[in-house]
Amino acid sequence: MTLSATSHRARPQVPAVPGEPLLALRDVRMHFPAAGGTRAAPRTVKAVDGVSLTLHAGQTLGLVGESGCGKSTTARLIARLLEPTGGQILYRGVDIAHLSTRKLRPYRREIQLIFQDPVSSLNPRHTVGTIIGTALRTHRIVPPHREVARVQELLEIVGLDPDHHGRYPHEFSGGQRQRIGIARALAVRPKVIVADEPVSALDVSIQAQVMNLLEKLRREFGIAFVFIAHDLGVVRQFCDRVAVMYLGKVVESGSRDALYGTPMHPYAQALLSAAPNLATTRGAPPRARIRLVGDVPSPVDPPTGCRFRTRCWRAEDRCATTEPTLTPTAAGLNTACHFPERLDPSWLEVA
Amino acid sequence: MSYETSAHDEPYLVVRDLRVSFPTAAGPVEAVRGLSYSVPLGRTLAIVGESGSGKSVSSLAVMGLHDPRRTRVGGSVTLGGQEIVGAPESALRRVRGARAAMIFQDPLSALHPYFTVGDQIAEAYRAHHRVGRGPARARAAELLDRVGIPRPRARLDEYPHQFSGGMRQRVMIAMALANDPKLLIADEPTTALDVTVQAQILDLIGDLQQEFGSAVVFITHDLGVVSEVADDVLVMYAGRAVEYGTADQVLARPLHPYAWGLLESIPALTGDPVPLRPIPGLPPRLTDLPGGCAFHPRCGQRERVLHGRCASEAPDLAPRSSEQGRLSRCHLSHPELIFVQEILPRLP
Amino acid sequence: MASAVAVVVATLLISFVLFFVAPRDPVGAVCGAKCPPERAAEIAASLHLDDPVPSQFGQYAWGIVAGRTITSGGTTVECAVPCLGYSYKLGQPVTALIADAAPVTFSIVLGAALVYLVVGVANGVVAARRRGSALDRLTVGGTLVLSSVPYFVVALVFALYVAGRVLPPSQYTSPLASPLGWASGLLAAWITLGLVNAAAYTRYSRASMIEALGEDFVRTARGKGISERRVVYRHALRAALGPVTTIFGIDLAAQLTGAIFTERIFGLPGLGTLTLNAFAQNDMPVIMGSVLVGAVLLVTLNLAVDLMYTVLDPRVRLG
Numbered sequence A: 001m002t003l004s005a006t007s008h009r010a011r012p013q014v015p016a017v018p019g020e021p022l023l024a025l026r027d028v029r030m031h032f033p034a035a036g037g038t039r040a041a042p043r044t045v046k047a048v049d050g051v052s053l054t055l056h057a058g059q060t061l062g063l064v065g066e067s068g069c070g071k072s073t074t075a076r077l078i079a080r081l082l083e084p085t086g087g088q089i090l091y092r093g094v095d096i097a098h099l100s101t102r103k104l105r106p107y108r109r110e111i112q113l114i115f116q117d118p119v120s121s122l123n124p125r126h127t128v129g130t131i132i133g134t135a136l137r138t139h140r141i142v143p144p145h146r147e148v149a150r151v152q153e154l155l156e157i158v159g160l161d162p163d164h165h166g167r168y169p170h171e172f173s174g175g176q177r178q179r180i181g182i183a184r185a186l187a188v189r190p191k192v193i194v195a196d197e198p199v200s201a202l203d204v205s206i207q208a209q210v211m212n213l214l215e216k217l218r219r220e221f222g223i224a225f226v227f228i229a230h231d232l233g234v235v236r237q238f239c240d241r242v243a244v245m246y247l248g249k250v251v252e253s254g255s256r257d258a259l260y261g262t263p264m265h266p267y268a269q270a271l272l273s274a275a276p277n278l279a280t281t282r283g284a285p286p287r288a289r290i291r292l293v294g295d296v297p298s299p300v301d302p303p304t305g306c307r308f309r310t311r312c313w314r315a316e317d318r319c320a321t322t323e324p325t326l327t328p329t330a331a332g333l334n335t336a337c338h339f340p341e342r343l344d345p346s347w348l349e350v351a
Numbered sequence B: 001m002s003y004e005t006s007a008h009d010e011p012y013l014v015v016r017d018l019r020v021s022f023p024t025a026a027g028p029v030e031a032v033r034g035l036s037y038s039v040p041l042g043r044t045l046a047i048v049g050e051s052g053s054g055k056s057v058s059s060l061a062v063m064g065l066h067d068p069r070r071t072r073v074g075g076s077v078t079l080g081g082q083e084i085v086g087a088p089e090s091a092l093r094r095v096r097g098a099r100a101a102m103i104f105q106d107p108l109s110a111l112h113p114y115f116t117v118g119d120q121i122a123e124a125y126r127a128h129h130r131v132g133r134g135p136a137r138a139r140a141a142e143l144l145d146r147v148g149i150p151r152p153r154a155r156l157d158e159y160p161h162q163f164s165g166g167m168r169q170r171v172m173i174a175m176a177l178a179n180d181p182k183l184l185i186a187d188e189p190t191t192a193l194d195v196t197v198q199a200q201i202l203d204l205i206g207d208l209q210q211e212f213g214s215a216v217v218f219i220t221h222d223l224g225v226v227s228e229v230a231d232d233v234l235v236m237y238a239g240r241a242v243e244y245g246t247a248d249q250v251l252a253r254p255l256h257p258y259a260w261g262l263l264e265s266i267p268a269l270t271g272d273p274v275p276l277r278p279i280p281g282l283p284p285r286l287t288d289l290p291g292g293c294a295f296h297p298r299c300g301q302r303e304r305v306l307h308g309r310c311a312s313e314a315p316d317l318a319p320r321s322s323e324q325g326r327l328s329r330c331h332l333s334h335p336e337l338i339f340v341q342e343i344l345p346r347l348p
Numbered sequence C: 001m002a003s004a005v006a007v008v009v010a011t012l013l014i015s016f017v018l019f020f021v022a023p024r025d026p027v028g029a030v031c032g033a034k035c036p037p038e039r040a041a042e043i044a045a046s047l048h049l050d051d052p053v054p055s056q057f058g059q060y061a062w063g064i065v066a067g068r069t070i071t072s073g074g075t076t077v078e079c080a081v082p083c084l085g086y087s088y089k090l091g092q093p094v095t096a097l098i099a100d101a102a103p104v105t106f107s108i109v110l111g112a113a114l115v116y117l118v119v120g121v122a123n124g125v126v127a128a129r130r131r132g133s134a135l136d137r138l139t140v141g142g143t144l145v146l147s148s149v150p151y152f153v154v155a156l157v158f159a160l161y162v163a164g165r166v167l168p169p170s171q172y173t174s175p176l177a178s179p180l181g182w183a184s185g186l187l188a189a190w191i192t193l194g195l196v197n198a199a200a201y202t203r204y205s206r207a208s209m210i211e212a213l214g215e216d217f218v219r220t221a222r223g224k225g226i227s228e229r230r231v232v233y234r235h236a237l238r239a240a241l242g243p244v245t246t247i248f249g250i251d252l253a254a255q256l257t258g259a260i261f262t263e264r265i266f267g268l269p270g271l272g273t274l275t276l277n278a279f280a281q282n283d284m285p286v287i288m289g290s291v292l293v294g295a296v297l298l299v300t301l302n303l304a305v306d307l308m309y310t311v312l313d314p315r316v317r318l319g
């Protein structure tokens, strides 16, 4: 772990935006009704349980964590495809958490969602031109006579042949379909794109192509991204800031270099140590080796106190009674842990 | 690990010029086009490649699992000297699950939803041992315990959907181990799992191999995983091996431009982030393979080869470096030099 | 379970509204078109036609759970639980009429189901295993031909040329009196209704089986080295039966209609015959009663299928 917080970046850093964030989640909760409850004692899946995040214009925020920790639910909340059961979603200072569908319309345009599965998110019976054109028309982006030209322009931007606007989604490969989804999101000139595992279903070489495309959009159009991926390397490549989620909560968040360089939360440490790192074959020092035991508890009855305590090797009595909150622990890092600690790389076997 | 060995101390698994094709309405699809490799007992060979490169199809052929009515399999596969290609079903049945076992990518769909985990493991054991239900059940419990499932006896009577993803994959592994196979084929066993669970499963497979000394074929598309598990690596592209060598050699000093492209597509977890340099274009369709080197339309090095040979002449899989046992399918004459001078400095 | 009860209550309400509130002429139905006015008034009173509608409904519903006394033209009938009214046309309580007819319908539905499930699934499995072969194409073609012939044609052909010649003549004997007589009397009806449905079930099971044979867990089973027969019948068929059961459940309503049709053509005294006669004679208490019992029958069968599904699939059983 040789990363320093001042490491040189391959692309120009977006300047930190002072003042009002573009998007802020304040203690957002999404509790879904679960089977087996009664009216008196309803059981709920606490998919997202008190998440606070901020995103500034042009920034990229990465969300990582194990399957089921609430990443997609958070994404759908930000895009307001779900109405939260608690908390605020502030977009340019306006709370959009409970706006009606009609009042949401302008926000729907500015916040776009890209999905993991490029197959099921495109209507198979519509041509690519129709799919993108519909987005243009719904939000009256261009006058009707300019529509086809704009569709072709968008296809060009995402690296597809502009003459293919009459083709159907099944005539494209997985990576190309993902580009179509990106063109559709781009069509309405969004300020924020929420990308839920946009490259997870793609092969590495294609994944890198799509990542470079997203990078270009971010640079050329200044779009802010909430970027979800389970591949930690992919998130590191793309994001300025990263939040690690566990069981519906953010357990650690901060600048990319701080989080990947000196994580303080034991879960973040375990996650990073579990990811195979190819750079070690080229001489990078090996990481600490932490193997978590057991499974993630059910989000219906999360553990009391700190949710990670059932799998944590640092847990003490206090962890069962008091829930830790996100507090600054190192430069640019907020950690929700009673015993935040830098991991000594020489511990090659923990837990 | 040279892939040519003399007959008397032959590696346990030897695959020679394996060809698999599927007759379709649009003509035969050749998914595997002359694949050769070998794996001795106690070693792990990782097969890497993008989806559709023929990893699964070739492994199913090793297990004799292709439907003969819908598949043409050619070449030779020997397991401890016994030929698999063209063997009668009855002979294959004695091999499958006994001397060779396989685990798959998605443990939920690979386990039967209607039978208990205990039943499914016991069935694998009883397929090759004449024992009653009692001893088979005891064996199943022992196996669950071995793969690290707590309270194995109680969990025998549960169904796959009652297990988590990682636990299901452990069940699959337990089932594969039922008859102490000499060859274990793992087809992307961790692709559907979270990294933390993946780490547990990789450790488990590594431990088991140490213990039983079997030959392991580990299929993956993730070079990171290769670095954790493999002794030897075979890189596949469009149904063929394009590079072969030990894991250290292939990951640290690959010879083939396709392998270079893969390395330049993978973001690193440490070091300074560098821009990704993806391989341009798409993998070829099997029905419409380019002539010459199958990789040439996407290859950044083809200008270096004289007389346009890349487009006209298919390269052989042959030694192209001073290192013993390394093979690459490329016309470039000094790949090591190009890698060290041009590619390596661009990697994170 | 709650939804099953709701279906029955809703049917009760709807049939009640249809026959009592709709502008028909219940008095005329009982007494005929040339009914003397004083007799008409008497009947109206006995039917409580002057009472408000909810109260009429209340009496009808109460009769089902507690029985009631029906007075008509000076005669008083004690109508025992579950009282579904009294048929003046046939001079019998509706409950008794239905109790005689329901077992016939029930027998036809069950027997036919057995035929089409066994024949359909067996054909489907064989065709799926040899997908693409001549046998498979023949099976698929045959089922398409059979399905495109209208059911009444098949039924008439069987009733006229098969029952009583190749097969024993159609008649209903209580299975309690003579199990053999019961089976032989219904055989023609079972085979007719069963074969026609078997065509559809062959196609369902073939599709379901093809899917199951391509499942990962079937590949896993083959990978264990067990016999191909065990792979097909224990692993694949077990999974293929799930979707077939679902279709069977959805299909049951249609099967009841088929059974009603079949009774009529084969002259069997089931619910269908009873109801169709009642319609012809405007015998409303019988119509209402049979509609209600039909609904109960359907709901019960659906519950049975749900139960079967639960036994079949542990994911449903164990949540």
Ligand SMILES: Nc1ncnc2c1ncn2[C@@H]1O[C@H](COP(=O)(O)OP(=O)(O)OP(=O)(O)O)[C@@H](O)[C@H]1O
Pocket: A032, A033, A045, A046, A047, A048, A065, A066, A067, A068, A069, A070, A071, A072, A073, A074, A230, A299
């Ligand atoms: N509509 C819903 N009703 C009930 N529970 C839900 C619903 N949507 C999500 N959940 C539950 O909420 C939790 C979080 O789900 P979510 O999809 O956000 O996870 P995720 O982090 O995106 O996981 P993955 O990495 O697998 O995509 C899970 O336990 C999930 O089962």
Ligand SMILES: Nc1ncnc2c1ncn2[C@@H]1O[C@H](COP(=O)(O)OP(=O)(O)O)[C@@H](O)[C@H]1O
Pocket: B022, B024, B029, B031, B049, B050, B051, B052, B053, B054, B055, B056, B057, B058, B286
């Ligand atoms: N039954 C089949 N019929 C026709 N083509 C097939 C069949 N099975 C696999 N293929 C094709 O063979 C190629 C190799 O597939 P596979 O070995 O599964 O790839 P992977 O390397 O991803 O495991 C793919 O192009 C696939 O579409």
Ligand code: SF4
Pocket: B256, B257, B258, B293, B294, B295, B296, B297, B299, B300, B301, B302, B305, B310, B315, B329, B330, B331, B332
């Ligand atoms: S043979 Fe030519 S095209 Fe193929 S990989 Fe080598 S240099 Fe590239």
Ligand SMILES: [Mg+2]
Pocket: A071, A072, A073, A196
């Ligand atoms: Mg998700």
Ligand SMILES: [Mg+2]
Pocket: B055, B056, B057, B187
């Ligand atoms: Mg595969």
